[in-house]
Amino acid sequence: MQKDKRYDQLLDRIENDRDELVELCLKLGNTPSYHAKERNVGDLVVEWFKASGIAASLQFITDESVNAVATVPGSGDGTSLILNAHMDTGPEPGPDATEADKKIDTAWTEGELIFGRGVINDKAQLCAFMIAARAIKRAGIRLRGDLTITAVAFETGAPSIDKDQGVNYPGEGFGTKWVVDRGVTADYALVGETSGFGIVRAECGAVWLKVRVKGREVYTPRLERGSSIQENPNAFAKAAHAILALEEWAVQYQKKEKLEFEGGAIVPKAQIMNVRGNDEISQASPFCDIYMDIRLVPGRKPEAVKKDVERVVRGLGFDYEISAFQYSRGHIAQNAGPLIAAIEEAHRYVFETEPPLPPSAEVSMWRDLNVFNEVGIPSICYGPPRQRDPYSGAGNRAMKISDLVAATKVYALTALLVCGVSDR
Structure with a gap:
């Protein structure tokens, strides 16, 4: 990918937004959004987009569970793209939660690292999408295809069983299913999750x-x-x-x-x-x-x-x-070649290397790209790697801030490459 002045200016803008990206992660990360209780974060996301001059609204699943949808409209003659990340962070800590459990349920920084269960999965990637979309708009770049950002509920939803029944126990991926069923579709969908900067083309x-x-x-x-x-x-x-x-x-x-x-x-x-x-x-x-x-x-x-x-x-x-x-159901993405090629090109532009293969665990779980692939919207996952932490049982609830900034740049360039840039 040859150097492009417009791309470099966009990436410089994102680099200058580094502190605001971190602040946004901390704000959303310290706002609880457990299963079926994503409303407060959804309100913040919509408010932020509107303040940035980007149209956004809530989709209500229940009074307390919502999706937030924002759109940067294109000129109408390009390829459309969804950037998808989830707001829910899992079940609320119980009465027996340790101090370490309570701490990892918040968000904070230490040096070059940002910590938090909800930040790593998945508010950091959501914030990266938000900053990327705003950077494109502020740079005065007019896309040809629509760019839609979906901040969804219930990606980590618990299944209905025994006493736990009803809409608050829908299983994984319910928020994205809700989005698609209500007409939010595109030619391609990029799901932002940790992937070690590898391109995840399949999930279990x-x-x-x-x-x-x-x-x-x-x-x-x-x-x-x-x-x-x-x-x-x-x-x-x-x-x-x-x-x-x-x-x-x-x-x-x-x-x-x-x-x-x-x-x-x-x-x-x-x-x-x-x-x-x-x-x-x-x-x-x-x-x-x-x-x-x-x-x-x-x-x-x-x-x-x-x-x-x-x-x-x-x-x-x-x-x-x-x-x-x-x-x-699990899926291997079909007809995703143009999206994969765009991410590869964007990754090379930012890192000057080829993207690695993702870790095995990242292609052996269930993520929302399965929802998109199931309905015929080619979808892959891409995001920064996790880092070790001494606080959580999983031991991987940390991320390098520099990696998150780099991912934001890749997301922004991918949007330009997929949607196209209008000369009008």
């Missing part, structure tokens, strides 16, 4: 299973364990064996299902997420429910994986039931 699907291991309610003094675990009436004792068997299956599953393609290596993993009984402490539960999150390579049928799990549990000789309570 997921199936969530509930495995109910059955036993009997027995008064402790009358408990007779029998001569085998199959004869033991205690559902939790049986479930302990099931958990070990399912963990062994999960280890082999990710090895067997690994899929290598031109965009990297997809390694679909599985794990047990929770174990529950009947919530009665004074009575032995007659059942033990095991909840599993199983990732699926694109094209893998959930029924086949459910049968695999059923074979494992059946082999233990227990009475059981297995049901699926959430399914989301």
Whole structure:
């Protein structure tokens, strides 16, 4: 990509906005936006866009859960692009949250790093989109195609199961589905998430299973364990064996299902997420429910994986039931060549190197590009890498500010390359 004075001026403008980018990240990062409670951040996003001379509005899912949508209109003769990032940050910390848990739920800087669960996933990328869009407008660059920024709810939404039912438990990607279903579409969609500056062209699907291991309610003094675990009436004792068997299956599953393609290596993993009984402490539960999150390579049928799990549990000789309570399809982006080429060119312009392959974990999860790809809008993901932190259990809730600034520059140039620049 040859040096272009207009591009360089745009990148200089973004570099000069570095402090404001950080301030915006801290403002949004310190405004709570848990599952189904994104309204306050949505209001801030719309207010910021309007103050920047960019039309924006809220889409209401519920009174407290919203998407924010802003548009930089083009001249009408170019390719349209959506820049998508999510506002929700996961579940609200519970009463047993540690001081470290509470701290990582906020946002702050230390030297060259910015910290925070909600900043890294995903408000930093949202702020980068906001600064990039404003820089394009302030630079007086008229795009040919429309540029739409969607700040969405419920990307990390919890699924409906047991007592947790209804619109506040829709599963992953509900906010972006809501956006698209209400007519916000484009020729391409770029999802901003951490990717190690690699171009994520595919993501896993997921199936969530509930495995109910059955036993009997027995008064402790009358408990007779029998001569085998199959004869033991205690559902939790049986479930302990099931958990070990399912963990062994999960280890082999990710090895067997690994899929290598031109965009990297997809390694679909599985794990047990929770174990529950009947919530009665004074009575032995007659059942033990095991909840599993199983990732699926694109094209893998959930029924086949459910049968695999059923074979494992059946082999233990227990009475059981297995049901699926959430399914989301994974996709490899199709017809995304022009978008990929634009990001590659923008990355080369900013870094003077080729973009690396993304880390395996980044192409083995579920993200909102699956929603766009499912409805025929070619979509990929691109963003800065995570850095280690000493505060969170995940240990990766930090980001270099310089990386975020660089990502903002790539996003802005990508918009120009995809949408085109009007001479009118």
